[in-house]
């Protein structure tokens with residue numbers, strides 16, 4: 001399980017499987033968020049050169065457990081989860097990735113999702129390594145930018161600075177913030193990366209590299225902030241390809257391929273809807289383009305806002321010791 005050069009381990013730290021639940025739109029169709037089988041996810045990650053593998057499904061570790069049941073001796077695999085939490089008092093969600101967890105931790109964390117402070121306090125008390133995902137995906141100015149960053153920097157020991165579905169501008173802003181913060185602190189924030197892939201195609205194209213030659217050493221390096229993110233950024237095309245990829249797998253399921261969880265009436269409904277909506281099959285591309293345009297507009301605005309007050313991303317800048325921790329930041333962190 002040694003990395004390419006004998007000292008580095010590479011892993012895609014954000015990827016989904018069949019167990020990521022159902023898509024949030026057109027819920028009557030009961031389409032899934034992802035159709036990739038856990039074994040196929042593992043195989044795809046290995047084929048892309050990942051030394052260790054994990055799966056980060058939405059509020060589920062079933063994919064990880066299913067894989068481990070079939071491969072109990074896999075010493076290059078660990079259980080992880082993408083946990084959706086709410087910031088109390090603000091209409092804001094955050095996605096946390098918790099790594100190398102147990103079934104007990106998964107069970108205990110689920111009721112705490114309603115309050116990110118409780119969830120984070122619990123993860124800390126259990127010594128779990130966790131990260132803030134795609135920092136500007138849900139943040140749309142629900143609170144002042146300084147307060148949001150102050151909160152995020154206090155709560156999270158690691159930021160996802162490269163997400164394979166987010167634009168380069170989004171990822172680069174996250175990386176600049178982490179870099180500047182770490183430069184002024186004794187213990188650096190960990191910068192991690194992952195593809196966030198919901199299809200097999202993108203797995204391993206965005207990744208995290210950390211020193212070590214075993215899974216345990218890799219995780220230790222992540223905790224110590226000795227990691228770097230690499231690989232592709234997202235784009236409209238990548239997002240559209242992901243959407244079409246999941247829709248394609250949904251259709252093949254309706255036609256009888258793969259796991260069959262839908263009743264015949266629901267499959268008929270799905271097929272009927274798909275046939276009727278055929279003339280509008282360009283719409284995922286339009287949706288992706290609109291998403292990405294909004295993301296670009298927002299992150300460019302945040303960057304400008306920060307550059308006015310703090311010299312983000314410029315080397316040799318002074319006075320950053322207390323920055324982003326503006327007085328009156330939204331809420332107190334847990335003890």
Ligand SMILES: [Zn+2]
Nearest residue numbers: 082095133134
């Ligand atoms: Zn997410």
Ligand SMILES: [Zn+2]
Nearest residue numbers: 014016082196
């Ligand atoms: Zn995700």
